[in-house]
Amino acid sequence: MPDDRELLDTRNSDQLLGDRFPGMAATEESVLAISTEHLDGDDVLARKPLGFLFWFALGWVALVFLAAVFANVIHLQSPNFQNYSALNQGPSAAHWLGTDDLGRDLLARLVFGSRVSLIVGFAAVAIGLVVGGTAGLISGYKGGRLDIALNAGSFIILAFPAIVAVIAIVTFWGASLLHITIILGIGTIPLMFRVVRASSLSFAQRDFVVAAKTMGATDTRVVLREILPNVIPVMVTFSLITVAGVIVIEGTLAFLGLSVNLPTPSWGNLINEGTSNGALSTDPYIMMWPALAMFMLLWSINLIGDRLRQRFDIREGVL
């Protein structure tokens, strides 16, 4: 990550996200409890190889994905099957990661539990990307009153502390996978909007866009063929960071017992199960595996996002 090019500019994230002030610009990410991770381009001239860690991280994400998708196909025990002759066991040949206090197989629960994190994380960001990204593209390109209104609207939504809003809505609406995905999806719309808008805005005045317009290209064509391809790298990297943030919020909800209902396993409520009723002293494995898996997943997604950002060289005048 560290790189000499970083010396050149460190203010990019501010210009990208903010017409507020230095440092404040990172609002979006922080709302989702991620980071004030800088979106500054690191290497302009030298294209560093992505590196071993990148492939390792990608491998982990791919593994989690495949396991979640094929959980029913691969030979796993049922995540809710209770084997009373094998309670609180450590890792063994029969139960690779051990069993919990009800004799349920921890590997099966871990694998099935990943589904909730992945579905919520990626689906919510997909909602944000489609709605917020589209609005951002148009808003940044067109400008004018629409832009001002949408911009103000995004600030209002972002002013809420995310976790409180989500808890309140889930309480009154009911916690289900669909509801949580929709709520968090709506929460990511203003994030995506602001990032895509800033990027789109910066390209809207560029020579190649003006040239396209001069040649008589329609607005639709300009947005789709000239601006969108340039904005995609920003979208991808920022989406990844946001996915990590959404997974954290869902995990927090699940830990608090406010996400998807039991007995459906999710990493958040698995960690919770591993900490309640003295399980930490009797069988720390219950908590440890999902905690480790969650750490690895978040780390991997963040790392992939970070490396792609360097690769795509997201800096330009834009950002």
Next chain:
Amino acid sequence: MAKYLLRRFLQLIVVTFVISVLTFLLVHLLPGDPTEQLLGANDTAANRAILLKQLGLNLPIWHQYLIWLNAAFHGNLGTSYLDHESVAHIIITGFPVDLELIIISQVIAFAVAIPLALVTSRKPNRPLDNISTTGTFGLLALPPFVVAPILVAVFAVGLGWFPATGYTPFTQSPATNIHEMILPSVAITAGSIAVYYRLLRSDLISTLQQDFITMARSKGLSTRRIMWRHAFRPSSFSLLAAAGINIGALIAGTFVVELLFVLPGIGYALVQAVEQRDYLVVQGIALVVAVAYVILQFVVDFVFTIVDPRVVRE
């Protein structure tokens, strides 16, 4: 400057208004007839109409909103239907716990991040810098609900250095209180350290390339003086702003550790209320926390314009 603050203030008013409307509407989204809940399903329609009138539920919704808002302004957010404790009281008693958690965690975060950034930014891309940058990147992947149980397993259950649960008010026994609060505070610190370190490091690296630093060096000033007085000071503003924003993430963190360590804070009350379907408590806490958060952002902005007037010009 006045214009900028005025604009921010108007924004504050609008946001607060939207928050109040949304939290008010939450309760009205609830399915079911409240009179049926209170009187039972078999009561007469006439009795229901009377109760409806008594509760003010026959009024148009905007009127109900104004009544509710007026009460909220006077500190009346309703009472818990479980123990008839007033919501305002629940919030006031819980608040010091959250505040203490946040203060301790921020002190730790600054105490770690600032010296580390001051050291590593002087020699970027050396081993020490690489290690801390990679390390703090890992901290970003450690949300409180992941790291808190691990801390309990290691330092409370395993080593027995800290209690796993329990809360003693500070006024009763400061030493015990701090001892109990350290583990939960540390648990919500990881993200803050990463955010502050990364921000400050990249800020410092760019500041250190400025002419006035070269100037200070050539005057023969000590490195320590250059780092603190010349380099750190301009960067401290963005650090302040980041801290302001970071509060949003910290709120989520305090909820998690309050549940895990059984600390009687607002988050604990909120989770209890959600589980008991104690709707007015949920509504009240959501309103107060959201408004407090928004006001805090405004205050940070305000302080910011004083310490760094450049903001207004942007």
